[in-house]
Amino acid sequence: MKRAAELELALAPRAEGVTLQRWLCGELRAAILAGRLAPGCRLPSTRDFARQQAISRGTVVAVYDQLIAEGYLSGATGSGTTVAAALPIAAAGTAQPRTSAAPGIARAAAADTAGTDDAATKRPRLSRQGQLLANSPFLSREGMVLGRPFSPNQPDLGAFPHALWQRLTHQQGRGLRPDDMGYGDGAGHQPLRRAIAEHLRYSQRIDCHAGQVMILSSAQQALDLCARLLLDPGDTALVEDPGYPGAARLFELGGARVQGVPVDRLGLCTDALPTAEEARLAYVTAAHQSPLGGTLPLERRLALLAWAEAGRRIIIEDDYDGEYRFDGAPLPALKSLDRHDRVIYLGTFSKLLFPALRLAYAVVPEWLAEPFASAISLTVRHAPILPQAVLAAFIGEGHFARHLRQMRRLYGERAACFQHECATQLDGLLTVLPITTGLDATALLPRGSDDRAVAAALGAWGVEARPISFYGMGQPAPPGLVMGFSACNEAAIRRGVATMAPVLESFNAAAAGNRGQAVAGV
Incomplete structure (x- = not known):
């Protein structure tokens, strides 16, 4: 049997940019977890190990101390340093090393257990919601x-006024005061909310005020919060079919029963709307039906609003690019016809400006404003302040229009x-x-x-x-x-x-x- 001084451990090459200490810690952890260093095995002295690896003794001392603190090693004066006798994670035989210092070892350990039924049965399972979240329809977009x-869905980023945006960013950044750098209102930056409300009054004829405007990172986030606030498990949510799959997936996450309503080249077929009481809300793309492209005519808009009022239902109107109408001015939004606070209007700047901005908004009925702001505060606290301030200036100074x-x-x-x-x-x-x-x-x-x-x-x-x-x-x-x-x-x-x-x-x-x-x- 080899003495500790004779023990030489094969170590993977150190990756570029990884410090000696992180590299050595990762390699020893991996060797212990893989069983190459068994419980009770005595390690070389710090001096011998340093000589074997041609590194400083101080580095080895620091690594041993770190692994003793983590419970992988034990050391006592006069008896040297040994692998800890009791390592429950190692005894299980399925643990994989968690180290950023040696990604190659992590991949190798994963490969050792990949494809084995035993490893799959011992792996933690996803929840029902986790399984839905792990099946996002947007992954196919990333391949484009x-x-x-x-x-699809790509604005011309080269035509965006980059220099103007940079100037406004510098301007707003220099103007940040200490009071602006703390936590903000969950509903969003007040100047931006006012600017959006003013824009919607003349562009979409939506009669709203800043208190109804909620600032979010995306329309998808708005849909997520709508589902949580408005749908109980077993409720029915109506979506266009064919239609935007991101809405249906989010409604399913909360346990809602998603039901498709047929569309034609004019949009949602309102004569096919079910009248059952369990239908709690309907999601529509009235300005530009996704994917067939139709614009919902006035008579269908009025029928949809009457359907919502008759059953005390909610309509979510997703106007993702309706402001780009080529034949005359944009049509008035469905929300502009809402006289009974039944419509939640969603807008996004991803298509109108650029996707990386990650800012969108929801115009909610008066009765929903406080719960919606509270939900934002609970889930994400609020959107970043500086991009909101820049966008508020961009709209307020007339650049957006x-x-x-x-x-x-x-x-x-x-x-x-x-x-x-x-x-x-x-x-x-x-x-x-x-x-x-x-x-x-x-x-x-x-x-x-x-x-x-x-x-x-x-x-x-x-x-x-x-x-x-x-x-x-x-x-x-x-x-x-x-x-x-x-x-x-x-x-x-x-x-x-x-x-x-x-x-x-x-x-x-x-x-x-x-x-x-x-x-x-x-």
């Missing part, structure tokens, strides 16, 4: 490559270009629905097409598109694609459409061949 045509006008004109030109190029180059292969609003176009494929397969094939050729089936819940939806034109200049639009042509032709030819075989078989 920015800058490639035609990624000017930016919207400029981008509305630019996106309108690109929408027209996209429609023209598709009609010219993709005639018979793709039908683009009228584009009146927003950043994206909806294009229908020939009947019977597999839009997921088409989207995957286009992606292989450098063209991003999202299949309409991504938005479906159960109602039949036409096969098609959602494509973003707003972040592409006209040359990029022409190139992107030209790239699509041979891909769509191949699918169309294959479908025609299948139809011919079916006829021959008959």
Whole structure:
């Protein structure tokens, strides 16, 4: 048996940027947890270990002291340093080292247990909510490559007034006082709330005041809080089908029963709304239905409001890009017609300015303002103050309205270009629905097409598109694609459409061949 002085432990190479002390701590922890250093094993003296590894004795002393403090080692004068005799975590045989100093060892330990049923049964389980959270629909968005045509939901970041925004940021940063640097109001920065309320009064005809405006990091956060505040397990929440999947997932998290309501090219089919008492709320994208692109007409808006009032229900109106309407001024919001405090209006600056800003807002009924602000304070306390102050100045000084006008004109030109190029180059292969609003176009494929397969094939050729089936819940939806034109200049639009042509032709030819075989078989 080797004496402690003769014990030499194989250690992984030290990663760049990791200190000697962190590296050695991580390696010894990993060796103990993996059983390579058994309980009771005596380690070399600090002097011998330092000589073996060609490092200073002081580093080894510090590492031994740290591991003794953590319970991995024990040491006593005259008896040297040994691996602790009682290590419950090591005895279990399944623990994996937790160390940032040696990620390679952590990965290796994980690989040792990966794929074993025994390891899976001993792993902590996710809750029901955890399983839903672990299945986010947004992960598929992350796979989309920015800058490639035609990624949906992408504003043109190059057209944003960066220099102006930086000037306002420096200005607001210099103006921060000690009183501004503490905890803020859960509902948001008061100047920003006032600025948003004023903007909505003239742009969307929404009669609201700053006390009803709640500042959040995203419309998704607003939906999460709406679900928590308004839905009990077993309640029914209505969503458009096909429609935005992020809303349905959040309603499901709280135990609600999500029910799809069919849509057509004008938006939600209000004649299909159920009248059962358990329907507590409905989620709609009235200005620009996601994904089919329709704008809910006045008669349906009034019918939806009457439905809500009759059953004491709530409507969540998500206006994610309705301010980009190309044919005249934006239509008045559903909230502007609300006379009985039934509508919660959501808006986001991710599409109107830039996604990394992470600021959105909700306009809530008077009776919900205090509970909503309390919910924000409990869950996240409040949004960061400095970006709110910068945005308040951006809106208050008129830059926001000017930016919207400029981008509305630019996106309108690109929408027209996209429609023209598709009609010219993709005639018979793709039908683009009228584009009146927003950043994206909806294009229908020939009947019977597999839009997921088409989207995957286009992606292989450098063209991003999202299949309409991504938005479906159960109602039949036409096969098609959602494509973003707003972040592409006209040359990029022409190139992107030209790239699509041979891909769509191949699918169309294959479908025609299948139809011919079916006829021959008959």
